[in-house]
Amino acid sequence: MFSNSLRLPSRLLSKLKVSRGLCSVPAPVFEDSGDFLRLSSNGVRVFDLLEDNDIPAVRRLYNMLLKQCTVSKRLTQGRIVHGHVVKSLFCYNLVMHNTLLNMYAKCGSLEEARKVFDQMPERDFVTWTTLISGYSQHGRPCDALLLFNQMLRHGFSPNEFTLSSVVKAAAAEPRGCCGHQLHGFCLKCGFDLNVHVGSSLLDLYTRYGLMDDAQLVFDALESRNDVSWNALIAGYARRCGTEKALELFQGMLREGFRPSHFSYSSLFGACSSTGFLEQGKWVHAYMIKSGEKLVAFAGNTLLDMYAKSGNIHDARKIFDRLTKRDVVSWNSLLTAYAQHGFGREAVCWFEEMRKTGILPNEISFLSVLTACSHSGLLDEGWHYFELMKKDGLVPKAWHYVTIVDLLGRAGAFDRALRFIREMPIEPTAAIWKALLNACRMHKNMELGAYAAERVFELDPDDPGPHVILYNIYASGGRWNDAARVRNKMKKSGVKKEPACSWVEIENAIHMFVANDECHPQREEIGRKWEEVYTKIKELGYVPDTSHVVVHVDQQEREVNLQHHSEKIALAFALLNTPPGSTIHIKKNIRVCGDCHSAIKLASKAVEREIIVRDTNRFHHFKDGSCSCRDYW
């Protein structure tokens, strides 16, 4: 009947190895027909082994098949093997059940894993560890910690495998706050110096902001590997410790460890969030030199880094060079175009993405919607909002915010209000902030005051809306109302965040605040701005004093305005960069309206391209106009 079957003596079976590489794992072969079991792996068949009556070999084969399913995450095939294991009860043993449990856990089917666990006639510490790690790896830290508790109560001792999973779970569960206790427990068990346990411990400490504790764990490790280095680098990267992260990166290189996508991804993210573009470029150069391919994980962060530092063209280049693109790559590109106000490009690339067969997710839609609202593409934005629902995605609060923004910016206030009334969620502070901002653009005082009141109810501590309402009143000449807003701020203790701007020149970041009196180059900077000021006045610049939130007379207002941090930063950059080069300025809050008009004209007067990043977008100033077309 099975004359074609290849009969292999069972001693050969021990030579079969499951490859751990993700792609090189062969799929188990299933020839399940009738009552006969012909499951095979690499040519060895269960049937043949059964004929040999070689039960240990059958067990080994089942284990191997399950392992293949686990590594290649083939849940469906794993279930079939499970069925066979159940049928041949005579070859049951604990190891095989642990393997089975692990197959379900690693494939992310934790309900099935739990069922296997609950029905197991006997369990050992590996059984518990397997399920704990399953929960820990699949975003269910609470279940992992709960199970760990039960494991201890049942009298099982955890090993280093258990503890690294448990610590990982604790790091993901901030309510737990059991970091130090767990560390003590690991120490008591004698596993605190193990690389795996130690790496997750130091990761936990960095997530709680306890950097010194993390460093201590790192220094005490009995051996280091790339993972422990990466955990520490990522920790500093997350907490804006870019210099320290870069220092660690060099330490890693000095000690001969090869950086991986984990290291690069963390470093690019760190450089991006703290504006260390030059250092980021250096790391990028190192990555190229070491022959590392540009794969999605590190590449996406790199793309984001260039985009966030204002270099949209470099960001695009990275996208083109990615060896493989995932949803995040596309989203990062869309986000980049959205933030730079390139609405048309974002829409084009969104369409391209759909054509390529990549399924847009919530973030893709959020990006394309943001792009539409920033560019005034009202119909397109509305179209994508509808499309999103048709695609079966449920819009979240931020999607609603973007639509309010879209309608509000376009001046469609009736539609915006109706939309807010009819949407299925309670309006959040962000919804009213979006409407308030639209009222500022269109100088709609009545609705602006109403929206501001709603914001004050929902988020009373944010100084931004107070300042916007002040500006709405001031620009309409209603100084009494403006003064009332200012007094309200004073009374409730809401402080306007001090504005600052900064520029990165040759590896150094130069920061400026308004009326900066202590900068070494302040006189030169002052003279430079005078020079620019004279030129832009000739081009028609009229100071707009409604942006000064202090109570002083007109003369003083005009003087004040010229000392805004973005103007000082621009003058400084003009002094310290080669003629004709692009100037990048960053700001911690929205660009002031007056500075926006001044910089527009300055870009023409000094013949420079000037890119300013504020809290929510980029402005590309060139030849007297801005990429936002004053639509911001």
Next chain:
DNA sequence: ATAGGGTTAG
């Protein structure tokens, strides 16, 4: 048989 580190939006 069981383990640790990384990305996009707001």
